[in-house]
Amino acid sequence: MKRVLFLLSAALLSPAMASAADAPTTPTFTKDIAPIFKEKCEACHRPDSMAPMSLVTYAETRPWVRSIKARVTDRQMPPWQIDRSVGIQKFKNDRSLTDEQIALITRWADAGAPQGDPKDMPAPKQWPDDQGWSFAPLFGQKEPDMIIKSYEFTMPAVSQDVWDKRVTPSGITEPRWVRAIEIRPETLKGRKIVHHAIAYLEQTEPAGSALGGTGLPAPFMEWAVGKQGEMMRPDTGKLLLPGAKFHWDIHYSQAGEEITNKVEMGIYFYPKGQEPKFRTSLSLVPAALGTMDIRPNTVSLAEGFTVLREAARIESFQPHMHLRGKAMMVEAILPTGGKQVISLVSDFNFNWMTTYVYADDVAPLLPKGTILKVTAWHDNTVAKKSNPDPNQWVGWGDRTVDEMAHAWINIVFMKEEDFKAEQEKRRATVSQTAPAPQQ
Numbered sequence: 001m002k003r004v005l006f007l008l009s010a011a012l013l014s015p016a017m018a019s020a021a022d023a024p025t026t027p028t029f030t031k032d033i034a035p036i037f038k039e040k041c042e043a044c045h046r047p048d049s050m051a052p053m054s055l056v057t058y059a060e061t062r063p064w065v066r067s068i069k070a071r072v073t074d075r076q077m078p079p080w081q082i083d084r085s086v087g088i089q090k091f092k093n094d095r096s097l098t099d100e101q102i103a104l105i106t107r108w109a110d111a112g113a114p115q116g117d118p119k120d121m122p123a124p125k126q127w128p129d130d131q132g133w134s135f136a137p138l139f140g141q142k143e144p145d146m147i148i149k150s151y152e153f154t155m156p157a158v159s160q161d162v163w164d165k166r167v168t169p170s171g172i173t174e175p176r177w178v179r180a181i182e183i184r185p186e187t188l189k190g191r192k193i194v195h196h197a198i199a200y201l202e203q204t205e206p207a208g209s210a211l212g213g214t215g216l217p218a219p220f221m222e223w224a225v226g227k228q229g230e231m232m233r234p235d236t237g238k239l240l241l242p243g244a245k246f247h248w249d250i251h252y253s254q255a256g257e258e259i260t261n262k263v264e265m266g267i268y269f270y271p272k273g274q275e276p277k278f279r280t281s282l283s284l285v286p287a288a289l290g291t292m293d294i295r296p297n298t299v300s301l302a303e304g305f306t307v308l309r310e311a312a313r314i315e316s317f318q319p320h321m322h323l324r325g326k327a328m329m330v331e332a333i334l335p336t337g338g339k340q341v342i343s344l345v346s347d348f349n350f351n352w353m354t355t356y357v358y359a360d361d362v363a364p365l366l367p368k369g370t371i372l373k374v375t376a377w378h379d380n381t382v383a384k385k386s387n388p389d390p391n392q393w394v395g396w397g398d399r400t401v402d403e404m405a406h407a408w409i410n411i412v413f414m415k416e417e418d419f420k421a422e423q424e425k426r427r428a429t430v431s432q433t434a435p436a437p438q439q
């Protein structure tokens with residue numbers, strides 16, 4: 001008993017001692033840290049990529065240790081804004097660090113960031129040839145079926161940020177089902193100035209779609225560093241209709257040298273005549289649309305309610321707000337009255353336009369009549385670092401100094417019998433922690 005008490009008080013009084021007892025070896029860069037950085041940082045932090053420094057070698061990493069510890073412990077790096085305390089936690093594109101990885105990096109930094117034995121260094125990671133199309137070989141092709149390019153743009157060496165929003169027609173003359181998409185800056189240099197790139201799709205939808213069309217171009221594909229592309233779930237596709245056009249939204253930032261760039265998007269179709277069973281449609285699900293009233297020096301809240309007129313599977317979620325966006329939550333209010341949080345982004349950052357793609361076994365299955373509730377918070381105070389002026393009144397609008405508040409949600413609508421079948425499949429595989437499929 002005495003011994004237990006002693007250990008307990010030692011643990012309470014001296015966390016350093018306790019952790020030293022738990023883990024007597026000091027983590028080293030070559031053995032413990034480099035493997036994490038390869039997996040979670042190099043996608044952006046390598047030579048000629050978009051982040052300000054490479055984290056590939058020890059020499060490159062060492063000067064940044066303090067900053068790394070700070071950014072990693074407050075979860076600003078890698079960029080991933082999903083709140084970990086509520087909602088679905090399993091994603092196809094999760095790039096965040098686990099709690100254990102953060103603890104390891106912190107211990108390493110606190111121990112003086114030792115290099116360790118160079119022999120422990122993992123083999124260098126081979127990054128895919130940036131000029132090749134990575135999905136093409138999977139489909140037995142040399143190139144995507146269709147390549148859409150943005151207009152050439154030259155970013156001066158020194159400039160404020162610029163958004164290129166020009167429009168490219170698709171040239172599509174008959175409906176085609178898309179099974180995969182890749183998008184990237186055309187050259188390696190282009191990566192230094194492209195902060196993000198989104199291609200929005202504008203096409204005329206047949207009347208009577210399940211959410212009702214908004215008429216606004218909806219995101220089709222986005223590029224952010226570290227992202228290769230998007231493969232649809234099995235038997236699921238996006239539909240391109242004749243007359244489809246792509247609106248670009250390319251955010252360029254200066255790189256200290258003049259660089260000319262285009263963004264290119266490669267599209268892979270299902271073979272003609274092969275129709276996937278399910279269609280993914282990207283829907284704008286508003287917390288507010290058209291009007292907002294954000295007073296100076298306040299935190300404001302907006303709520304929107306949208307009824308699913310058909311049963312649905314939720315594929316992914318991307319919050320859309322501007323410089324004062326603080327947080328966004330998507331909840332499902334079920335026909336039975338039950339309520340579940342699907343996702344909460346509690347630390348929204350305008351610079352990171354991330355689409356959170358749910359893993360196959362947890363993508364929410366929602367019955368017809370479910371209400372999607374979207375709540376958006378805007379912080380028009382000095383507390384919000386990206387806020388250009390908290391003394392301004394702010395309304396709804398397209399400029400980044402105006403505000404918006406909607407979620408982009410990829411939804412697959414389903415017939416009742418397909419929905420039942422999907423629920424059955426889910427019951428067979430689902431784990432206890434996943435949100436329960438609804439009756």
Ligand code: HEC
Nearest residue numbers: 040041043044050051052067068071077078079095225226
């Ligand atoms: C998706 C791309 C991406 C990933 C993944 C990523 N970073 Fe970053 N990181 C950036 C960009 C871009 C910046 C510069 C803009 C900024 O500071 O937010 C940055 C900035 C930083 C900074 C601040 C540098 C300074 O000026 O002090 C640190 C530290 C950092 N990253 C560490 C990491 C670590 C460690 C990882 C992996 C565990 C990581 N990042 C993963 C893109 C990324």
